[in-house]
Amino acid sequence: MSPYPHLLSANRGRPTTRRRSTASAVLRTMTAASLAASALLMASAGPGTAAPSAPARTTAGSALAVDASCPVGTGTVNYTPGITLAPKPTNISFTGSAGPCTSTDPAITAVSGYSGTGQGDLGCLTGGFDATGSIVWNTGAVSNATFSSVVDLRPGGIPVIVATGPITSGKFAGSTVELVIALLPANPLGCFNAQGITQTHGPVSLTVLH
Numbered sequence: 001m002s003p004y005p006h007l008l009s010a011n012r013g014r015p016t017t018r019r020r021s022t023a024s025a026v027l028r029t030m031t032a033a034s035l036a037a038s039a040l041l042m043a044s045a046g047p048g049t050a051a052p053s054a055p056a057r058t059t060a061g062s063a064l065a066v067d068a069s070c071p072v073g074t075g076t077v078n079y080t081p082g083i084t085l086a087p088k089p090t091n092i093s094f095t096g097s098a099g100p101c102t103s104t105d106p107a108i109t110a111v112s113g114y115s116g117t118g119q120g121d122l123g124c125l126t127g128g129f130d131a132t133g134s135i136v137w138n139t140g141a142v143s144n145a146t147f148s149s150v151v152d153l154r155p156g157g158i159p160v161i162v163a164t165g166p167i168t169s170g171k172f173a174g175s176t177v178e179l180v181i182a183l184l185p186a187n188p189l190g191c192f193n194a195q196g197i198t199q200t201h202g203p204v205s206l207t208v209l210h
C-alpha cells in the first residue's frame with residue numbers, strides 16, 4: 001500500500017494528476033533551495049553563509065532591540081525517523097555555529113556553537129516541533145533557551161526551520177532568540193522514499209532580541 005494514500009485516486013492502481021503535480025512541486029522547491037544555497041555560498045565573503053533571516057518582531061509598532069545579531073553561519077539538523085512529505089512524529093537534534101556577530105556586549109563576536117533537541121510532527125515542507133537548547137558564545141558565556149519551531153517557505157522556495165523562544169538562563173536571560181536554519185537535503189528525492197531524509201545542512205542566522 002502506498003505511504004501516501006491521500007495522493008491516490010479511488011482507483012488505487014493509478015496515481016492521480018494531483019500526486020504527480022505534488023511530487024513535481026516538491027522537487028522544484030527543494031532543487032530551488034539547493035541552487036539558492038549554492039549562490040549564497042559563492043557570494044559569501046565570510047566563513048559561512050547567510051540564511052534567509054526571520055523578520056524582526058515588533059511590539060506596539062516598534063522594532064525590538066537587538067542584543068546580538070549573527071546573520072552568517074552553518075547548521076546541521078538530524079531527524080529520527082527520516083522526514084518525508086507527510087508530517088509525522090519525529091525526534092530532532094540540531095547543531096551549528098555562527099559569526100561574525102555584532103552585539104550590545106562588545107566582547108561577543110561569534111557563536112562558538114549551538115545545539116538542541118526536540119520532538120514534533122515534521123515533514124519535508126511543513127510541520128513544527130518544540131525544543132530546548134543552548135548557545136555558547138565566543139567568550140564562553142552560555143545562553144539556555146526553549147524553542148517553538150515551524151517549517152516555513154521563504155522567497156525562492158527555500159524551506160527553513162524558524163525556531164523562536166525565550167532565553168531562560170545565562171547570557172541575555174529574559175531576551176528572545178530567533179534561529180533560522182535552511183533545510184537543504186543532499187538528495188531531495190529522499191522525501192519520497194520510506195527512509196526519508198535523515199539529515200539536512202545549510203545556512204543559519206541567529207538573532208537575540210528584547
